Amino acid sequence: xxxxxxxxxxxxxxxxxxxxxxxxxxxxxxxxxxxxxxxxxxxxxxxxxxxxxxxxxxxxxxxxxxxxxxxxxxxxxxxxxxxxxxxxxxxxxxxxxxxxxxxxxxxxxxxxxxxxxxxxxxxxxxxxxxxxxxxxxxxxxxxxxxxxxxxxxxxxxxxxxxxxxxxxxxxxxxxxxxxxxxxxxxxxxxxxxxxxxxxxxxxxxxxxxxxxxxxxxxxxxxxxxxxxxxxxxxxxxxxxxxxxxxxxxxxxxxxxxxxxxxxxxxxxxxxxxxxxxxxxxxxxxxxxxxxxxxxxxxxxxxxxxxxxxxxxxxxxxxxxxxxxxxxxxxx
Amino acid sequence: xxxxxxxxxxxxxxxxxxxxxxxxxxxxxxxxxxxxxxxxxxxxxxxxxxxxxxxxxxxxxxxxxxxxxxxxxxxxxxxxxxxxxxxxxxxxxxxxxxxxxxxxxxxxxxxxxxxxxxxxxxxxxxxxxxxxxxxxxxxxxxxxxxxxxxxxxxxxxxxxxxxxxxxxxxxxxxxxxxxxxxxxxxxxxxxxxxxxxxxxxxxxxxxxxxxxxxxxxxxxxxxxxxxxxxxxxxxxxxxxxxxxxxxxxxxxxxxxxxxxxxxxxxxxxxxxxxxxxxxxxxxxxxxxxxxxxxxxxxxxxxxxxxxxxxxxxxxxxxxxxxxxxxxxxxxxxxxxxxxxxxxxxxxxxxxxxxxxxxxxxxxxxxxxxxxxxxxxxxxxxxxxxxxxxxxxxxxxxxxxxxxxxxxxxxxxxxxxxxxxxxxxxxxxxxxxxxxxxxxxxxxxxxxxxxxxxxxxxxxxxxxxxxxxxxxxxxxxxxxxxxxxxxxxxxx
Numbered sequence: 100x101x102x103x104x105x106x107x108x109x110x111x112x113x114x115x116x117x118x119x120x121x122x123x124x125x126x127x128x129x130x131x132x133x134x135x136x137x138x139x140x141x142x143x144x145x146x147x148x149x150x151x152x153x154x155x156x157x158x159x160x161x162x163x164x165x166x167x168x169x170x171x172x173x174x175x176x177x178x179x180x181x182x183x184x185x186x187x188x189x190x191x192x193x194x195x196x197x198x199x200x201x202x203x204x205x206x207x208x209x210x211x212x213x214x215x216x217x218x219x220x221x222x223x224x225x226x227x228x229x230x231x232x233x234x235x236x237x238x239x240x241x242x243x244x245x246x247x248x249x250x251x252x253x254x255x256x257x258x259x260x261x262x263x264x265x266x267x268x269x270x271x272x273x274x275x276x277x278x279x280x281x282x283x284x285x286x287x288x289x290x291x292x293x294x295x296x297x298x299x300x301x302x303x304x305x306x307x308x309x310x311x312x313x314x315x316x317x318x319x320x321x322x323x324x325x326x327x328x329x330x331x332x333x334x335x336x337x338x339x340x341x342x343x344x345x346x347x348x349x350x351x352x353x354x355x356x357x358x359x360x361x362x363x364x365x366x367x368x369x370x371x372x373x374x375x376x377x378x379x380x381x382x383x384x385x386x387x388x389x390x391x392x393x394x395x396x397x398x399x400x401x402x403x404x405x406x407x408x409x410x411x412x413x414x415x416x417x418x419x420x421x422x423x424x425x426x427x428x429x430x
Numbered sequence: 431x432x433x434x435x436x437x438x439x440x441x442x443x444x445x446x447x448x449x450x451x452x453x454x455x456x457x458x459x460x461x462x463x464x465x466x467x468x469x470x471x472x473x474x475x476x477x478x479x480x481x482x483x484x485x486x487x488x489x490x491x492x493x494x495x496x497x498x499x500x501x502x503x504x505x506x507x508x509x510x511x512x513x514x515x516x517x518x519x520x521x522x523x524x525x526x527x528x529x530x531x532x533x534x535x536x537x538x539x540x541x542x543x544x545x546x547x548x549x550x551x552x553x554x555x556x557x558x559x560x561x562x563x564x565x566x567x568x569x570x571x572x573x574x575x576x577x578x579x580x581x582x583x584x585x586x587x588x589x590x591x592x593x594x595x596x597x598x599x600x601x602x603x604x605x606x607x608x609x610x611x612x613x614x615x616x617x618x619x620x621x622x623x624x625x626x627x628x629x630x631x632x633x634x635x636x637x638x639x640x641x642x643x644x645x646x647x648x649x650x651x652x653x654x655x656x657x658x659x660x661x662x663x664x665x666x667x668x669x670x671x672x673x674x675x676x677x678x679x680x681x682x683x684x685x686x687x688x689x690x691x692x693x694x695x696x697x698x699x700x701x702x703x704x705x706x707x708x709x710x711x712x713x714x715x716x717x718x719x720x721x722x723x724x725x726x727x728x729x730x731x732x733x734x735x736x737x738x739x740x741x742x743x744x745x746x747x748x749x750x751x752x753x754x755x756x757x758x759x760x761x762x763x764x765x766x767x768x769x770x771x772x773x774x775x776x777x778x779x780x781x782x783x784x785x786x787x788x789x790x791x792x793x794x795x796x797x798x799x800x801x802x803x804x805x806x807x808x809x810x811x812x813x814x815x816x817x818x819x820x821x822x823x824x825x826x827x828x829x830x831x832x833x834x835x836x837x838x839x840x841x842x843x844x845x846x847x848x849x850x851x852x853x854x855x856x857x858x859x860x861x862x863x864x865x866x867x868x869x870x871x872x873x874x875x876x877x878x879x880x881x882x883x884x885x886x887x888x889x890x891x892x893x894x895x896x897x898x899x900x901x902x903x904x905x906x907x908x909x910x911x912x913x914x915x916x917x918x919x920x921x
Contacts, residue, residue, distance in 0.1 A: 103530065103587055103591065104587075146565075149566075149568075151571040154571075155574065159678070201752050202750055202752065203692070208506050210512065211689075212689055216737035218733075219679060219729070220734065226725060227725075333574070334575035334579060338572065341568050344563070377582075377583040377587045380582075381579045381586060384575055385576075388572070388579065391572065395561070
């Protein structure tokens with residue numbers, strides 16, 4: 100056990116990353132926070148639409164897209180990979196719909212069939228070509244990524260100024276675009292998520308919003324996937340939104356808490372990984388889950404502790420079915 | 431039945447003991463060490479089960495196909511497919527802890543750890559759903575990601591250790607059937623027999639609890655016990671499949687064969703049997719392909735084989751496949767098209783009080799607001815079904831007796847339904863046409879007779895047109911206003 104869990108050394112784990120290793124730490128933390136922000140914001144809508152596991156499916160099935168794009172073009176250029184994975188992501192959505200609309204198989208089984216088939220194809224392609232030395236993606240890397248190494252990547256240079264590692268710059272851009280999109284299309288997303296009937300009576304094309312959301316989900320997943328692995332993506336689609344929705348009922352606050360959750364789990368995960376010497380992406384998710392459990396127990400409005408203290412066993416969990424009018428009920 | 435139960439239990443116990451001690455404990459070349467290259471020789475070598483390693487791999491594939499197919503069919507019909515996915519990810523920390531127990535690949539320790547972690551994950555999901563406002567999909571995703579991340583951390587921590595890096599725990603992520611040993615296969619056999627026996631003995635209880643929980647409760651069966659027993663068995667079968675298929679893809683072995691079986695039959699016991707057969711077939715195919723070359727992972731090939739079976743069922747299933755569905759829809763829409771043409775011919779004839787029998791293509795085109803070409807095609811279709819005669823040159827359509835009967839029957843259906851809607855459902859007469867347009871094609875003879883009785887054999891529809899009655903249909907000429915009431919053909 101002592102071998103497994105190293106001594107906790109305050110200086111090495113907490114201080115030195117921010118002094119000696121600042122240039123690497125900042126990029127890793129920024130990457131983690133940006134992945135969590137972009138995934139979390141999109142994930143909020145998945146949670147509202149009860150499609151949390153579609154995100155899981157897409158983050159698995161971009162793998163064959165990456166592999167095929169690589170085998171066809173022979174380049175690891177991010178543009179090609181990006182395009183291939185994006186196609187795979189959209190194909191997953193279509194495949195799920197094909198299976199459950201054209202046969203009597205239900206949606207949950209359709210999700211399970213679609214993403215496992217695609218993921219299997221991806222793993223086979225990688226293992227066949229990895230054996231012949233043509234692919235340098237490896238299977239484990241796909242699952243938990245190499246976020247600890249992002250700072251070693253090539254630096255992006257724009258107009259002569261060195262900005263930062265390529266994937267961090269790209270992820271930051273994606274996260275910012277996500278924020279802009281969420282602000283711009285706030286009403287459309289909100290209405291079509293909560294009340295598709297109202298949406299169509301307001302002239303909002305709910306189908307279009309659905310596919311746009313799915314496509315953007317694929318974009319986010321793909322840009323995060325390559326450097327941080329599937330597990331961080333899946334977790335960050337769900338964890339921040341779920342944690343935030345235990346703390347507040349209002350969507351704008353949920354969004355803000357989502358970003359906060361992402362930053363905390365990114366910093367915390369880095370330190371945890373340094374201490375235990377484990378996968379950084381995995382540690383970030385563990386910290387994020389810890390935050391969820393804290394919110395679950397200590398949430399001032401709906402936490403287990405409050406429910407236990409106030410004995411509100413029968414109080415409805417969902418304010419939308421509450422009999423008492425809420426002060427903040429209007430969204 | 432009840433008296434037989436102890437006898438059955440002892441039989442099951444005997445089989446389990448046989449499985450535990452009967453498997454020959456021998457060590458020989460791993461699959462990867464074999465050197466033959468020709469596919470036929472490989473196939474013969476694989477399926478003749480000469481090498482113990484091959485025997486273990488094949489036996490393992492059969493066992494995991496059986497137990498996954500069996501339990502998969504229950505989770506698919508209960509719409510819990512993604513619970514399987516969550517469960518299979520949640521076992522990872524348990525696998526790691528089982529490894530840590532004595533830093534070796536001890537099947538029993540891993541089994542206990544993994545089952546404990548998996549069930550903890552399921553409890554976690556239930557607990558989140560009960561105490562927060564989060565929905566099932568979110569709760570499943572949370573448990574999946576959280577547990578899997580803890581597992582990943584433990585696995586990467588162990589790989590840092592000198593003993594951990596070569597322990598082979600990474601094989602649990604994607605699976606390698608060649609790594610199965612005698613002890614693993616024994617465990618698989620015992621667990622599979624346990625699942626099969628439990629489901630076989632309590633089949634009725636599981637069936638009722640899955641399809642009609644309310645009825646199950648009413649008849650004194652505990653739905654909760656059935657649910658948690660199923661979760662236990664599910665956790666068992668996931669854990670024994672891990673080594674061969676891997677954590678990530680176990681859920682496919684649960685879902686895909688069962689979903690393929692679901693498309694092929696409507697009876698649960700058949701679905702279970704098909705699903706087991708598909709599970710075994712895809713397991714064997716996967717094990718065989720990964721045996722061909724040293725570096726091929728087993729799990730993905732099993733999953734791909736299962737997906738292929740599903741794809742075939744999806745396309746070609748006798749009743750629920752898309753080809754049959756497409757054909758059914760096509761022939762239905764063509765029948766509706768023919769009936770609409772017949773109805774228009776009736777309308778044209780009615781418009782001139784059934785004076786002449788021939789209807790020209792131009793008349794019909796004007797009536798249906800379609801081009802003459804389209805009408806010619808429809809007429810040819812009617813002729814092909816012997817509902818009308820049609821001369822291409824003069825373009826006149828004459829209904830055959832059968833065609834007349836169908837045309838009059840459709841018009842009768844339409845007008846009766848309109849009348850029924852205005853009388854019984856009190857819908858305004860100008861709102862009933864659309865609905866009648868659809869229902870006229872699907873009303874059966876029995877329903878039509880009921881409608882007639884309910885409407886007291888009314889003669890006119892809400893728009894004042896005559897409803898053709900049975901006599902009209904049989905006679906082959908239009909209905910008459912002054913027909914003596916109660917007239918029936920004496921036959």
